[in-house]
Amino acid sequence: MLLWVLYPNTMAQDKDYKTITTIIYVSGDSPAERKDDLRTCLKHATHHTxxxxxxxxSLTKNTDNATEAIENETPGNSVTIEEGDWHPPINQLLICHDKTTTKNGLDGMMQGATKSNQPYSLIVVHPDELIDRANGAERIQELVDCAVDVHLAEAGMVVTSGTAIKGATKRALTTLSDALHPSHDHDTDATYAWSGGRPPLGFEVDGGRLVETDEYDRICTVLQQVRDSETSKRRAAKRLGCSRGTIINALEDRPSMYGLV
Structure with a gap:
């Protein structure tokens, strides 16, 4: 059995297809990176969706064919792949994709997955395919609110439809996502220039800038528990070895520094 690659609007109308239930979204800075991500997602689909x-x-052959298809297609135009077995009904899978500077594939995937009454499994390699600083985890929340299970292939994590992105789920996404952590590798407001005085909880001064300490991730987790009413400010202060006022300052004055917004 061979894999057939079908471009948009080219599926034969006289063939009996199964309804698409799995969508893959890939992006990346290079064809090699997109191919690696696509292989990871296809492998995940064989085992989990x-x-x-x-x-x-073979998975390798099908990855090669699908990669060639997305590299030759404009981002924003999805690619459908189907099994080459002509015995109906024929399985299909949808791939949405972006290149380095595009978001057309992401926007199209979001619109298609959330406007349909069809339940889907969406597979991405990493949560940062869907998360960014401006929107946080809003895209994932929107997807699961619309009967979509979001699979994070690299971590082996599934955010099932109907899940509220808070509590343990929010903490897990924060741990996995680079976008929900402050970035210190370029000169923007997100690098948190130090203006003097005692550094905020979980930070230290390095070269005139605030950088995360080794305890930063644990501090974020505890602060998220306070925000979600899973622990008290007093208990959080005791666990982190600081004052209750420090906890209040972190929650009320600097929530973005700890992935709380």
Whole structure:
């Protein structure tokens, strides 16, 4: 059995297709990176979303074919792949994609997945495919509110439809996502220039800028628990070895520094 790659609006109308239930979204800075991500997502689909047909004739061959298809297609135009077995009904899978500077594929995927009454499994390699500083985890929340299970292939994590992005789920996403952590590798407001005085909780001064300490992730987790009413400010202060006032300052004055917004 061979994999057939179909471009938009080219599916034969006289063939009996199964309804698409799995969507893959990939992006990346290079063709090699996108290929690696696509391989990871296709492998995840074979084991976790029922797309076992992707192993015929081999996952490697099907990854090569699908990669060639997305590299030759404009971002924003999805690519449908189907099994080459002509015995109906025929399995299909949808791939949405972006290149370095585009978001057309992401926007199209979000619109298609959230405007349909069809439940989907969406597979991405990393949560930062869907999360950014401006929107936080809003895209993931929107997807799961619309009957979409969001699979994070690299971490093996699934955010199931109907899940509220708070508590343990929010903490897990914060731990996995680079976008929900402050960035210190370029000169923007997010690098937190130091203006003097005692550094905020979880930070230290390095070269005139505030950088995360080794305790930063644990501090974020505890602060998120306070925000979500899972622990008290007093208990949080005791766990982190600081005053209750320091906890209040972190929550009320600097929430973005700890992934709380």
């Amino acid at each position: 029922g797309e076992t047909w992707l192993t015929e004739p």
